Amino acid sequence: MSARLNRIxxxxxxxVGLIVAIQIAFWVIGGLVMVALPIEQVRxxxxxxxxxxxxxxxxxxxxxxxxxxxAGVDPVRAELSMTPRGAVWSxxxxxxxxxxxxxxxxxxxxxxxxxxxTRLATLQxxxxxxxxxxxxxxxxxxxxxREGPLxxxxxxxxxxTRFYLDTATGAVVSRRSDLWSLFDTMWRLHILDxxxxxxxxxxxxLILLAGVSVIVVVTGLILLVLRIGRDIAQHRSGRSPA
Numbered sequence: 001m002s003a004r005l006n007r008i009x010x011x012x013x014x015x016v017g018l019i020v021a022i023q024i025a026f027w028v029i030g031g032l033v034m035v036a037l038p039i040e041q042v043r044x045x046x047x048x049x050x051x052x053x054x055x056x057x058x059x060x061x062x063x064x065x066x067x068x069x070x071a072g073v074d075p076v077r078a079e080l081s082m083t084p085r086g087a088v089w090s091x092x093x094x095x096x097x098x099x100x101x102x103x104x105x106x107x108x109x110x111x112x113x114x115x116x117x118t119r120l121a122t123l124q125x126x127x128x129x130x131x132x133x134x135x136x137x138x139x140x141x142x143x144x145x146r147e148g149p150l151x152x153x154x155x156x157x158x159x160x161t162r163f164y165l166d167t168a169t170g171a172v173v174s175r176r177s178d179l180w181s182l183f184d185t186m187w188r189l190h191i192l193d194x195x196x197x198x199x200x201x202x203x204x205x206l207i208l209l210a211g212v213s214v215i216v217v218v219t220g221l222i223l224l225v226l227r228i229g230r231d232i233a234q235h236r237s238g239r240s241p242a
Contacts, residue, residue, distance in 0.1 A: 003130070005216050009219040009226070010219075010221050011221040012215060012216075012219045012221065014205045016212055016215050016219070017216045018041040018212050019212065020212050020216060021211055023114060023192075023209050024213060026189040027187070027188065027190060030186035030187070030189050030190040031190065033182070033183070033186045033215075034070075034101070034183060034187065034190070037179065037182075037183055040184045041159070041179060042177075042179055042180050043180070044159075044161060044175030044177055044180065045174065045175075046126075046127070047125060047126060047127050047159070047161045047175065048124060048125070048172060049123070049124050049125060049126040051124070052077075053202070055079065055215070058229055061080065061087050061089075061103040061104060062089075062104070062106050064078050064089065064101060064144055065081075066106065067101055067103070067106050068199075070106045071099055071101055071106070072241075073082075073091045073093050073099050074093060075091035075092055076092060076093065076094050077091075078091050078092070079224070080103060081130070082125060083166075083169035083170060083171050084120050084123060084124065084169065084170040084171055085109060085112075085120070085168075085170045086102065086103070086104065086168055087101075087102070087103035088100050088102065088103055088109065088168070088169055089103050092204045096199075100168045100169065103200040105236065108122060109168040109169065110169065111193050113169065114134040114135070114136070114151075116170070117133045117134040117151040117153055117157045117170070118134045118153055119166055120165060120170035121134070121151075121153035121155075121163045121165060121172070122153075124171075124172050125155060125161070125163065125164065126157075127155070127161065128157050129155035129156045129157025129158075129161060130155065130156055131153050131154070131155055132154055132155065133152075133153070133154045133155045134151060134152070134154075135151070135152050136149065136150075136151055136167070137149060137150050137152055138205045140164065140174075141184075143174075143176050143180075143181070143184070144164050144173070144174040144176070145171060146174060147173065148167075150164045150166070150167060150173070151164065151165040151166075151170075152163060152164055152165075152173070153165065157217075159177040159178055159179045160178035160179075161175070161176075161177045162175075162176050162177065162193065163175060164176070166195070170227055184198060191203065191206055192206040192209065193206075195203075201232050217225070
């Protein structure tokens with residue numbers, strides 16, 4: 001019985017092990033990379049300059065009621081905030097997307113060009129790099145986790161930092177870099193999700209390979225127990241009288 005169990009365990013351990021060996025390597029290497037990289041640098045927090053405190057002059061801001069009436073919006077939520085392009089009222093209706101208006105004029109925030117995008121991105125950046133390109137994207141890339149148009153400004157620092165700016169306020173809404181891309185690749189290999197979001201930790205590929213990996217572990221333990229038992233038996237046999 002033990003000999004048959006040993007043969008089955010060896011066969012399963014060898015061939016199933018070959019199937020999952022590459023993925024196990026990805027799990028180990030990916031895990032090592034993810035714990036070795038400082039998460040603050042992966043997120044680009046060290047490249048975002050601290051915004052200086054700016055006092056909002058309420059005397060220069062139009063009242064909410066006037067802003068909402070002029071825009072024809074009945075907001076269920078309203079927020080007045082300072083942005084790189086000045087004070088902005090953000091009005092959220094019961095249905096639909098928020099409307100952002102200049103707190104001073106009450107008009108929609110005007111569009112800006114690549115030169116202004118570069119200036120705004122540089123204003124919010126800290127580090128050794130300089131802005132090397134600015135591009136208006138009609139649809140936000142998947143890596144941003146956002147939707148709609150965004151400005152992308154790339155810097156020539158060692159990490160290849162790229163800022164994504166809101167097309168209305170000019171604020172940095174997403175920070176990405178080559179370091180982030182490496183981390184994201186390791187994460188996707190770790191959870192075996194290569195979709196746009198890359199955040200499904202319950203993919204059937206992951207469940208399947210994790211289950212198959214259990215077979216490798218169990219058969220390895222069986223082989224270890226059988227080997228130890230055989231060694232003990234041989235040791236006792238060697239000490240017994242002839």
